[in-house]
Every structure is written in structure tokens, then in C-alpha cells.
Amino acid sequence: MISRVMSAELAEHAGQRVTIAGWVHRRRQLKSVSFLVVRDRTGLAQVVAASDLPGEESVVEVTGTVTASPRAPGGVELVEPEIEVLTEPYAAPPFDLYRPVVSAGLPTILDHAPVALRHPLLSAPLEISAASVTGFRETLDGLGFTEIHTPKIVASATESGANVFGIDYFGRRAYLAQSPQFYKQAMVGVFERVYEVGPVFRAEPHDTVRHLAQYTSLDAELGFVRDHRDVMAVLREVVAGMLESVRRRAPSAVERAGAILPEVPAEIPAIHFTEAQELTGSDEPDLSPAQERWLCEWAAKEHGSEFLFVTGYPMSKRPFYTHPDPARPGYSNGFDLLFRGLELVTGGQRLHRYPDYVAALAARGEAVEPYEGYLQAFRYGMPPHGGFALGLERWTAQLTGAANIRQTTAFPRDLHRLSP
Amino acid sequence: MISRVMSAELAEHAGQRVTIAGWVHRRRQLKSVSFLVVRDRTGLAQVVAASDLPGEESVVEVTGTVTASPRAPGGVELVEPEIEVLTEPYAAPPFDLYRPVVSAGLPTILDHAPVALRHPLLSAPLEISAASVTGFRETLDGLGFTEIHTPKIVASATESGANVFGIDYFGRRAYLAQSPQFYKQAMVGVFERVYEVGPVFRAEPHDTVRHLAQYTSLDAELGFVRDHRDVMAVLREVVAGMLESVRRRAPSAVERAGAILPEVPAEIPAIHFTEAQELTGSDEPDLSPAQERWLCEWAAKEHGSEFLFVTGYPMSKRPFYTHPDPARPGYSNGFDLLFRGLELVTGGQRLHRYPDYVAALAARGEAVEPYEGYLQAFRYGMPPHGGFALGLERWTAQLTGAANIRQTTAFPRDLHRLSP
Structure with a gap:
């Protein structure tokens, strides 16, 4: 060296x-x-x-x-x-890397990412991102989780039929995985507690500041829970561990990015979806972005927390594998974690009995066949379980205040961008 | 809970x-x-x-x-x-999970992975794999590396035109990345030392016991090296760290799998490609599987090492981004690490000057245009650098003595298999 x-x-x-x-x-x-x-x-x-x-x-x-x-x-x-x-360099950078502020616009930055990311302000989110992932794994390793690697090429859409990339797989039609959902659930049957950090793919046809065609999903799933609240407790530890890791491993990046790291309350405040409706004076079956922002302001004021759990979303708005609330079957044991005005994590308790899956698919008018591989795990005895997924780029954007999620990943993919 | x-x-x-x-x-x-x-x-x-x-x-x-x-x-x-x-389970497993040996054949195991992997012999390789990855990251974190996440959807093939999966990307033709090679090199310009653990995709049209259509690649790349020997020194630390992590984190899995963990010499023996030719009495420009096996037996006997570096492969057999040996330009600063008869890792020093890339592509009759995004990094000043890639499943197979690489990953993808 x-x-x-x-x-x-x-x-x-x-x-x-x-x-x-x-x-x-x-x-x-x-x-x-x-x-x-x-x-x-x-x-x-x-x-x-x-x-x-x-x-x-x-x-x-x-x-x-x-x-x-x-x-x-x-x-x-x-x-x-x-x-x-x-x-010797062969050309001058497209903008001055030494200036304290970045003088180029986002398209120039993204077109010239290999050199633009050398600017200390532009590399900072990537360092914060890396430290966050280390904290995610460290926390879960400490809780007895096992890391898994699951297929990104799948036979059918995992999350919904839309927004899926088609791929020619040896002459057959296949798809890029939208999440490791089914696989991480199956692996609860093997290791009880699993996590995966990996790319997921969404053929998002809209050009927004919040969506990417590929993003890094931090997924965890655990068995032997009583209900979704056990999952929320683990998520609280994970978020705290991620922030602790950022503080310890990336202090210079935090400073360069001007990131303000939140405190995580010992118990993150949680409200039921119906309370959220009452507070915001709504009777819609889902929360709008404006309501999510309002609720976060409310949580900051009422509970001094930048984090807020909303639990019990209506079953009609959650995926078919969601476990209903036994006491209020129209509502789910699912939750979102809101952070600084935005949904950061989605999670919940899942169904664990095979007949419940068959019934849930039937109730949605879906055939069982495309899910046969998935349903296998439940045929052979699965414990009550649940989990969550956190989008790494969105997390980094919320920590650093990035206006566009494309600033939180080195080489973003979107509707228009396929290189560099 | x-x-x-x-x-x-x-x-x-x-x-x-x-x-x-x-x-x-x-x-x-x-x-x-x-x-x-x-x-x-x-x-x-x-x-x-x-x-x-x-x-x-x-x-x-x-x-x-x-x-x-x-x-x-x-x-x-x-x-x-x-x-x-x-x-309650809804069906009996396809074979008895409690028997000390697995009574089912590989097709049954793979078709029923969600339940088959519950067998303690079949989960063991996955635990060894997980512990290995933790050791990989831990070692590189300790050496000042930064973790990156790079695009898996790319505009052109990265390693060679063949064996690439095509994908419909918003109406445009795109491909699944065969490696993070170009991106990890570009990120050396940002963080000097980077690694990535992620899926790579090879449209491998042959049905062999050693190939998968998706595998997990452990990639590292570092700048400010003198030559490939600095990369080999880091790789030695990484391999030792992976084994140490397996010993510490997965002792039960090692026992169940009957895995014999190798010792890593303080300096792994290394021979030049031309010496390997002499030893095996060959004048072919590459090593055959039989020669690799012979050389490993030789290294065990002569050096008491299950690992052997072969350096200086002919330039004609290495990718265009390979750095030549300044003293013997027909030979490269590239290396393979052989382990128990098989190539486990490929690596080397890369070109770092822009004109060298232009010349290397021209010498191979390739146009510069498809590589424009890639070559950007080199336009703006890149240090001497190199790196390596280790296939996680192959590593696990060599440690556990698995006859088929499909036994080292939960849900393998191959020519015929797309589910579960």
C-alpha cells in the first residue's frame, strides 16, 4: 500500500x-x-x-x-x-468541487455522478446511509436475527400486479421482486428471526422527488410475537441503533450534511388509525400526505417525539397477508411509522395459518395458484409473526433534509434515468 | 413477545x-x-x-x-x-425433518424449500453463509471501507455481452447487472475503499452444479495501491475475518454441516501464472479445472496451505479494465485465489488512466460509447486501484463440501428454476 x-x-x-x-x-x-x-x-x-x-x-x-x-x-x-x-485528470469537473456549496443543478450532478459525488456535501448522505445500514444489522444481530439473501427474479408479482418490471428469463416471463416479503416470511419458519438488506424494484411510472425504480429495502421479520406491538418494539430498537451508528460512525458526514439527528423516545408514541382520523377530522380509509404531516406536528407537540406509530389501518387498505385485529376485524394489526411528516416504515403482524391465507385470497377474488410457492411455508406450521420494511433512501432523505430522494443514492434509477 | x-x-x-x-x-x-x-x-x-x-x-x-x-x-x-x-400444520412435510440424514433428493428439497430448510442439516450452510458475510463486512469496516449500493438495472452488459438478462425498462431495453464492477471502481474516486454485498445476475444457459442465475457477490475495491499485491493482502485479511466470524458466530452450524474450516497462512502462497504452467506442464493461456485442482494439492503439500494465489494471468484472458504487469506487458496484474481445488476469488489491479481505457477498448475492437458513463470516473483523476469479487455461494459450498451449489442458498435460481 x-x-x-x-x-x-x-x-x-x-x-x-x-x-x-x-x-x-x-x-x-x-x-x-x-x-x-x-x-x-x-x-x-x-x-x-x-x-x-x-x-x-x-x-x-x-x-x-x-x-x-x-x-x-x-x-x-x-x-x-x-x-x-x-x-493527471483528463478534463475539468463539470462544476467546482471545492466550493462550499454545490453550484450545479440536480441533472448535472446525476449525469456526472462519478465525479460529482466527490463533493463533500454530496458524499455525506451516502456515508450516513452506510452507517445506518451497519446500525440496522448490528441491532438485529444482537437480537438473534439471521441475515438472508432472497431471489430478485420471481415468477409473479409480490406486492401488487402493477409497477413490476418484466424480464426475459430463459424464454419465460419473470419479474423483478418488489419486496422480499414472501421469502422473509418463509424464512421465519427456518430461523425465526431474519433480515435482508437488498435492492427492490418498482416500475414507478411517475417522475416524483420521492420515488425510485430501484431502492434499498431494510427488511426484518420475526416469529413468536404476540401481535404487531412486539414488532414495533423491535423496530424502535432498530431505529435507535441506526441513529446511534450514524452518530458514532459518520459524525463528519452529519456535520457536512447539516443533519439533525432525532432522539428516539424509550417508547415511541402510538395512536390507532381511528384516533388519527378523529384528530385530523377525516373519514377516509387512508391517511393523506397532509394528514401525515399534521400528525407528526401533533406528536412533536403532544409527545415531544419526531416519530409516531399509527396502528390499526383498515384491512381494506393493507395487503392480503395482513393479520386482522381480533377485537376489531375491519381493522388490521398493521402499522406505519411516521417520521418528520412522512411514512418511513410499513409493518405489521401477518397471517400465520394456512386456511386464513386461502380465505384472505378468496375474499379478494384472487386465485391461490400464483401463491403456491409462498403458501407452502404456512402449510407446515408457522408461528405468529410480523415484520417491517424501511426504505433506506427515504430514511437518509428524512435525516439529511434532502429535497429529492435522488440525492441519497449514488446512481439513482427512475423513469428517465438508466445511466451512469 | x-x-x-x-x-x-x-x-x-x-x-x-x-x-x-x-x-x-x-x-x-x-x-x-x-x-x-x-x-x-x-x-x-x-x-x-x-x-x-x-x-x-x-x-x-x-x-x-x-x-x-x-x-x-x-x-x-x-x-x-x-x-x-x-x-397446527395443514400437511405433513415431504420428508421427515427429524431424521439425522436428509432422506429426500435435491429436487424435492428445492421444490419444498420453505419447509425443507427447517432440517438442521439444510439450514447449516445458510448460517455459515450469514456468518461469513458478517465477517466480510466487519473486516472491511475495520480497514476504513465504506459500504455502497449500486444499480442492478444497467444500460449495457458489464462483464461481457453474453449471459445477460434483458429487461423491459419503461419501454427501453436494459439489463440486469452481472457485477458492480464499474460502479465500485467509480466509488473509489469518492470513498477510496468501498465494498458491496449484493445480488448479481448471469443468464447461465448451462445446467451445472456450480452455476446459479443469481448469486451473492462480495465485492471490494480500494485505491492508492502499489499494485495487485496490496489487494491480495487485503483479501487475505478478509478471508481470515470471514472464517473467524464463522468460528465465532456459527459453531453449531459448522458442526451440523461437518465443515472443516481451513487455516489461513499469514501470507498465502502465490505463484505466477507462468510457474503454474511449468508446474502443470501446460502452455494453454488459462488454467483448466483439473490444473486448478492439481495446483491446490501442490500448495497443500509444498506450503501447507489450502489457499493459493495465482498471479499474472495473460492479459488476453482478463477483462479490458485489467492493469498489465509493467515488467511483462503480455501478463496482467490480475490474480485468482484458489481454494480446495476451485477458483474462489478473481481480482487484480485495474487501469486508472483515462487514455489507457480508450486504448484498451480500441485494442479489443470495442467502441467507447457504451462505456461513457463508466469512463467518466477516469476522466477526472483516479488513483491506482484494484479489487476483487468473491461468490458467497461458492465459498459456502467449498467450506461445507456441498456437492451442488444449490444447497448453499435458500431459493436458487437456475435455467429451470424460478420458484419457490
Whole structure:
């Protein structure tokens, strides 16, 4: 490996002659002195140099003496440098990566993602995203969950017939999985508690700031629950673990993104769907985006929480595998977790008895045959279980305040975008 | 949550009255006494019961008194039980899950995966797989890598024109990604060190015991390397970390699977491709499966290592993005890691200068245009870098001695199989 000191550790080497390596983030040639700012994965380092400096985005190794300099990043700079250029860039970036704000619009950023994401403001959401996923897994590993990997090519649509990508599978018609729902439920029969972090695909025909054709779904499912409230308790731990991981692993990204991390109450407030209707003066069978925003403001005011569970959505609005509320059969043991005005997680208790699945499909006028593979698990004895799915990009967008979900993933896919 | 003690912890509760929950693994009604063996995610527990016991795969809660019993699993059993059936099975499993060996053939197992995988021998590879992935990530997290998630829907084939699944993408032609190669390289420009664990897709038209249409690829890529040997050093740490994680996290699965975990030498022996040719008396430009097996036996004998690096494969046999050996331009800075007779990992140093990519494509008679998105990263300054890809299912098969790679993943996809 190229022997080097990372920029974030320079201060520990004051007085020593060391080598750093990275990209020329900025060069400033003044009359009497010139500066080179070198960017590596840990941050920026300032080099006091002679003239004739390599251009921005050149890849360089710089050997110099670490010297205190209160105005430099990290309080030190490199002086008396020897600069070696490892790679010359072949073109100038489409916008200046060194400016504190991003001067380009979203289409330019997305078209030039491989270089645009080098801007410290644009890489920050991806670091927060990575730290979040680590926290998700860490929390569930600690609770005895097993990670699974399930098929992304499936024989029939999983969530609904619409918005599914067709694929030519050795001359047969197949589809890209819209969720790992059926597989994670089946694996509860094997490991009791499972999770998967993986891509899901939605042929979303609308061009909105909130939808992607591929996103990363954080899925968990667990058996031997009493009802959906046990699932909600695990979700509370997961969300807290994700935030703790972001705090610990990505403090610089949090700062760059200006992200305000929420506190997670020991118990997240929960209201029943019918209470939500009463509070918002509605009799619709679902919550509108405006109602979700209003309810979040209400929860902040009443409970001091940026999170709010809404439970008991009407069965008619939930998928066929949803477990009804035994006490109020028109309502479900399903829930949403709202966060900062938006539905962040959907989950609930599922049916676990085979005859209940047969009846649920019949009640919706659906044939059993397309679900045969899925229903297998329930034929052979399944415990009461439930789970949830959290969209990683939406989570990151809510944490960072991103106006467009495309800013939370490196190479978004949408109605119009298939590259880079 | 249903309040319960896990079967593996029963011995700690000797003399106490506790509740366990799980599946009826086996019931044995003898003349004078009956036994119920209950399976949960931690193992098996024996219950001494009266007659009239629930059938196999019933989901039960059993409350009883923990009593020493040297011949029972874990040295304890539950006596004076109260048994509550939570879910009755609707059918008998296609083969007996309680028998120490699996009596069904692979087609039956795969057709009935949701229930077949409950057999302790069949779930073991999946636990080893999960523990391996945790070790992969843990090792790379410790080395300053950042996790990424890249598109699985792409505009053009990544690895070669063949074996690619076509997809209808909003009326346009698109493909399922055969690897995250281009994206992970681009992200070296952002984070220097990145990894991804995700599905890749190969429209493999042959029905073999070693190929899947979807598999889980463990990909890593890192910048600021001197050459491929730095990549090999990281890979050595990763393999050791994966094995350490399996030892620590999945000891029961290792035992059930009869897996023999290899030792990883402090430095894995490495030979140049030309030496491999000499040793095997070949002048072909690639190694045959028989040669790979021979070389592994040789490494075991000569170096006491089950792992062997072969470096410097001819450029003509490696992808266009491969970095040549500066001292011997017909040979590459690419490597394979062989393990127990099989290529387990492919990796190497990549080209990092834009003009080199243009020249490499021209030399292969390929147009630059389909690669425009990919080549962007190299236009703007990329450090010397390299990486590797390890197929998770193949790794698990080599560890467990699985005769067919389909035994190492829950729901395999192949030429003929699209469900469950």
C-alpha cells in the first residue's frame, strides 16, 4: 500500500515529515504563496507550496513537514512539500468541487455522478446511509436475527400486479421482486428471526422527488410475537441503533450534511388509525400526505417525539397477508411509522395459518395458484409473526433534509434515468 | 413477545419451571412414556410428556420443569409439561425433518424449500453463509471501507455481452447487472475503499452444479495501491475475518454441516501464472479445472496451505479494465485465489488512466460509447486501484463440501428454476 498518513491524523504528527495522498481539492496561487488542499477519505489537508501546482482532481502524493497553522483545516499544514502526481485528470469537473456549496443543478450532478459525488456535501448522505445500514444489522444481530439473501427474479408479482418490471428469463416471463416479503416470511419458519438488506424494484411510472425504480429495502421479520406491538418494539430498537451508528460512525458526514439527528423516545408514541382520523377530522380509509404531516406536528407537540406509530389501518387498505385485529376485524394489526411528516416504515403482524391465507385470497377474488410457492411455508406450521420494511433512501432523505430522494443514492434509477 | 427460554439456555434453568416455544421436531410415543422434541432457532429441547401429543411441525409453547437428563440434548429435559398448540400444520412435510440424514433428493428439497430448510442439516450452510458475510463486512469496516449500493438495472452488459438478462425498462431495453464492477471502481474516486454485498445476475444457459442465475457477490475495491499485491493482502485479511466470524458466530452450524474450516497462512502462497504452467506442464493461456485442482494439492503439500494465489494471468484472458504487469506487458496484474481445488476469488489491479481505457477498448475492437458513463470516473483523476469479487455461494459450498451449489442458498435460481 502507498505508505501515507490520513489527513484527519495529521495533527498527531506535528513536526514530522510525512506523506499524504489524495486528490487536489483546490489550488490557490497567490502572489507570495500558494496553497494546495488535498482531499482524502478522511477530510482535507492544506499544503503550503511553491508555484506550478497540479490542477484540481489530480491524484497526488505529497511529502512534507507537519506544522501548526491555526487557520488550516485540522490546525496543521504541510510545508516544504515534494509533490508527486500519480494521475493527471483528463478534463475539468463539470462544476467546482471545492466550493462550499454545490453550484450545479440536480441533472448535472446525476449525469456526472462519478465525479460529482466527490463533493463533500454530496458524499455525506451516502456515508450516513452506510452507517445506518451497519446500525440496522448490528441491532438485529444482537437480537438473534439471521441475515438472508432472497431471489430478485420471481415468477409473479409480490406486492401488487402493477409497477413490476418484466424480464426475459430463459424464454419465460419473470419479474423483478418488489419486496422480499414472501421469502422473509418463509424464512421465519427456518430461523425465526431474519433480515435482508437488498435492492427492490418498482416500475414507478411517475417522475416524483420521492420515488425510485430501484431502492434499498431494510427488511426484518420475526416469529413468536404476540401481535404487531412486539414488532414495533423491535423496530424502535432498530431505529435507535441506526441513529446511534450514524452518530458514532459518520459524525463528519452529519456535520457536512447539516443533519439533525432525532432522539428516539424509550417508547415511541402510538395512536390507532381511528384516533388519527378523529384528530385530523377525516373519514377516509387512508391517511393523506397532509394528514401525515399534521400528525407528526401533533406528536412533536403532544409527545415531544419526531416519530409516531399509527396502528390499526383498515384491512381494506393493507395487503392480503395482513393479520386482522381480533377485537376489531375491519381493522388490521398493521402499522406505519411516521417520521418528520412522512411514512418511513410499513409493518405489521401477518397471517400465520394456512386456511386464513386461502380465505384472505378468496375474499379478494384472487386465485391461490400464483401463491403456491409462498403458501407452502404456512402449510407446515408457522408461528405468529410480523415484520417491517424501511426504505433506506427515504430514511437518509428524512435525516439529511434532502429535497429529492435522488440525492441519497449514488446512481439513482427512475423513469428517465438508466445511466451512469 | 412470547415469554420463553431458548432451548440452548435450558440447562441454566435447572429446577425452574419455564416456557419454551418452537416446532415439534419429533414426537415419540412409547409404551410407558412419550417424548416431544421441540426445535427452536438455537437447537432442540426434549419434553417428557403424556400421550396425545401434537404432530410434527406443530408450533407449540411448552411450560415445564427443567430436569437433568444425561441422555437428552443439552443434558436437560422438561417434565410435567403443559403444551399449548399455537398453530397446527395443514400437511405433513415431504420428508421427515427429524431424521439425522436428509432422506429426500435435491429436487424435492428445492421444490419444498420453505419447509425443507427447517432440517438442521439444510439450514447449516445458510448460517455459515450469514456468518461469513458478517465477517466480510466487519473486516472491511475495520480497514476504513465504506459500504455502497449500486444499480442492478444497467444500460449495457458489464462483464461481457453474453449471459445477460434483458429487461423491459419503461419501454427501453436494459439489463440486469452481472457485477458492480464499474460502479465500485467509480466509488473509489469518492470513498477510496468501498465494498458491496449484493445480488448479481448471469443468464447461465448451462445446467451445472456450480452455476446459479443469481448469486451473492462480495465485492471490494480500494485505491492508492502499489499494485495487485496490496489487494491480495487485503483479501487475505478478509478471508481470515470471514472464517473467524464463522468460528465465532456459527459453531453449531459448522458442526451440523461437518465443515472443516481451513487455516489461513499469514501470507498465502502465490505463484505466477507462468510457474503454474511449468508446474502443470501446460502452455494453454488459462488454467483448466483439473490444473486448478492439481495446483491446490501442490500448495497443500509444498506450503501447507489450502489457499493459493495465482498471479499474472495473460492479459488476453482478463477483462479490458485489467492493469498489465509493467515488467511483462503480455501478463496482467490480475490474480485468482484458489481454494480446495476451485477458483474462489478473481481480482487484480485495474487501469486508472483515462487514455489507457480508450486504448484498451480500441485494442479489443470495442467502441467507447457504451462505456461513457463508466469512463467518466477516469476522466477526472483516479488513483491506482484494484479489487476483487468473491461468490458467497461458492465459498459456502467449498467450506461445507456441498456437492451442488444449490444447497448453499435458500431459493436458487437456475435455467429451470424460478420458484419457490
